[in-house]
Amino acid sequence: xxxVKTQNLYQQLKQDIVCGKxxxxxxxxxxxxxEQYGVSRIPIRDALQRLKNEGWxxxxxxxxxxxxPLNANDAEDLYLMRLQIEPMLFxxxxxxxxxxxxxxxxxxxxxxxxxxxxxxxxxxxxxWQFHRCLYLPASRPVLFDTVAQMHLLCARYIGFQExxxxxxxxxxxxxxxxxxxxxxxxxxxxxxxxxxxxxSAGEKxxxxxxxxP
Amino acid sequence: xxxVKTQNLYQQLKQDIVCGKxxxxxxxxxxxxxEQYGVSRIPIRDALQRLKNEGWxxxxxxxxxxxxPLNANDAEDLYLMRLQIEPMLFxxxxxxxxxxxxxxxxxxxxxxxxxxxxxxxxxxxxxWQFHRCLYLPASRPVLFDTVAQMHLLCARYIGFQExxxxxxxxxxxxxxxxxxxxxxxxxxxxxxxxxxxxxSAGEKxxxxxxxxP
DNA sequence: CATGCTAAATTTGTATACAAATTTACTAAA
DNA sequence: TTTAGTAAATTTGTATACAAATTTAGCATG
Numbered sequence: 001x002x003x004v005k006t007q008n009l010y011q012q013l014k015q016d017i018v019c020g021k022x023x024x025x026x027x028x029x030x031x032x033x034x035e036q037y038g039v040s041r042i043p044i045r046d047a048l049q050r051l052k053n054e055g056w057x058x059x060x061x062x063x064x065x066x067x068x069p070l071n072a073n074d075a076e077d078l079y080l081m082r083l084q085i086e087p088m089l090f091x092x093x094x095x096x097x098x099x100x101x102x103x104x105x106x107x108x109x110x111x112x113x114x115x116x117x118x119x120x121x122x123x124x125x126x127x128w129q130f131h132r133c134l135y136l137p138a139s140r141p142v143l144f145d146t147v148a149q150m151h152l153l154c155a156r157y158i159g160f161q162e163x164x165x166x167x168x169x170x171x172x173x174x175x176x177x178x179x180x181x182x183x184x185x186x187x188x189x190x191x192x193x194x195x196x197x198x199x200s201a202g203e204k205x206x207x208x209x210x211x212x213p
Numbered sequence: 214x215x216x217v218k219t220q221n222l223y224q225q226l227k228q229d230i231v232c233g234k235x236x237x238x239x240x241x242x243x244x245x246x247x248e249q250y251g252v253s254r255i256p257i258r259d260a261l262q263r264l265k266n267e268g269w270x271x272x273x274x275x276x277x278x279x280x281x282p283l284n285a286n287d288a289e290d291l292y293l294m295r296l297q298i299e300p301m302l303f304x305x306x307x308x309x310x311x312x313x314x315x316x317x318x319x320x321x322x323x324x325x326x327x328x329x330x331x332x333x334x335x336x337x338x339x340x341w342q343f344h345r346c347l348y349l350p351a352s353r354p355v356l357f358d359t360v361a362q363m364h365l366l367c368a369r370y371i372g373f374q375e376x377x378x379x380x381x382x383x384x385x386x387x388x389x390x391x392x393x394x395x396x397x398x399x400x401x402x403x404x405x406x407x408x409x410x411x412x413s414a415g416e417k418x419x420x421x422x423x424x425x426p
Numbered sequence: 427c428a429t430g431c432t433a434a435a436t437t438t439g440t441a442t443a444c445a446a447a448t449t450t451a452c453t454a455a456a
Numbered sequence: 457t458t459t460a461g462t463a464a465a466t467t468t469g470t471a472t473a474c475a476a477a478t479t480t481a482g483c484a485t486g
Binding site for chain 2: 050053054140146
């Protein structure tokens with residue numbers, strides 16, 4: 001369904017949204033974007049529709065789209081949902097996580113360590129890869145897709161999440177603790193860590209957004 | 214983003230999927246569909262991408278799509294998620310449901326009564342309209358969109374849900390009870406009824422699917 | 427008979443051109 | 457001044473044509 005060109009376009013658009021290069025509160029014009037990215041309107045339309053379905057864009061007027069405005073309520077709902085759904089998926093996965101999976105997870109953690117904190121999109125992507133690799137063994141496509149969808153939505157807030165280096169190192173510690181708990185088959189502990197991991201990220205984000213607008 | 218023509222195409226495709234007019238396990242060909250529906254491939258592509266994002270289609274090979282295979286596991290996950298998420302949304306809405314909203318809900322229930330049970334897609338649509346109208350007052354767009362998404366996924370199973378007339382009348386009774394509880398501001402009761410409503414629908418569907426494949 | 431390779435056929439992705447719809451700007455009337 | 461209506465301008469939606477990619481079929485080789 002999506003070849004490399006559209007993929008790039010989609011990634012580039014996300015990058016530019018995160019970096020604030022696209023206008024807020026005003027309709028995105030297909031023709032403008034097409035010229036700006038050097039392609040025709042067709043792949044632009046595809047990418048926009050995808051971003052809309054993923055919640056980064058919302059309807060504007062009758063047939064156009066604009067950036068989804070960010071606010072504390074939405075962020076809170078997102079993390080409350082993740083708190084309910086992700087442990088369900090994780091529980092299915094726990095019994096199926098083998099050493100290879102754990103190794104892959106450790107590799108991703110290491111990549112996260114050496115990545116520049118400035119590249120927020122990459123950090124967010126690696127963070128998702130980490131969790132994703134622990135969720136995949138669940139073999140629960142519908143649950144998994146829903147969780148993936150929620151992470152995509154959360155990624156829209158990446159500009160606010162990674163602002164504090166404090167959050168980053170704290171998050172990393174929780175990742176390590178999570179792997180250790182899984183490795184020692186302390187599944188209840190792992191579950192608790194995951195919930196706490198989600199809860200604390202959500203609380204920080206909501207608190208930050210509440211003071212902003 | 215979507216005008217009436219694409220909307221029709223999208224509805225028609227869903228209808229034809231539910232009715233089994235499209236091949237399972239094999240890639241859908243854009244050109245074929247385009248000819249079949251008398252349009253060019255562009256709107257077909259739009260509709261297919263949308264249906265894929267909504268979970269009715271999944272990837273087939275490297276760049277094509279096919280009908281998502283139905284199975285008991287997926288259905289179970291869907292209803293377990295709904296059981297977690299919908300009450301969250303409902304709780305936000307309860308305090309904001311006024312008499313106008315209740316009236317609208319009753320109107321939809323009445324429509325459901327007089328609708329032919331054969332038109333499964335319409336029944337499913339009206340059922341969603343009923344719940345949707347009780348959820349909208351929550352004013353929680355992210356939660357709402359997620360719930361809407363889950364209902365869209367559940368709709369894929371409509372062919373199995375509405376097979377038993379028993380389920381239909383039972384569901385209607387629960388709808389009535391739900392409205393009465395809200396009307397009398399018995400919010401805990403309303404919450405219990407909603408959960409039971411979702412649980413029983415899910416259990417019936419999963420049980421049915423478990424005996425099938 | 428299985429397996430890997432090459433080329434033909436099919437299918438999807440994108441550009442361009444045009445049609446339909448929506449938005450904007452302007453005018454006229456209350 | 458405001459408002460309603462209308463025409464012009466802009467913007468999105470779709471058809472057609474072509475390019476790129478993927479799949480299929482056939483053939484040669486082990």
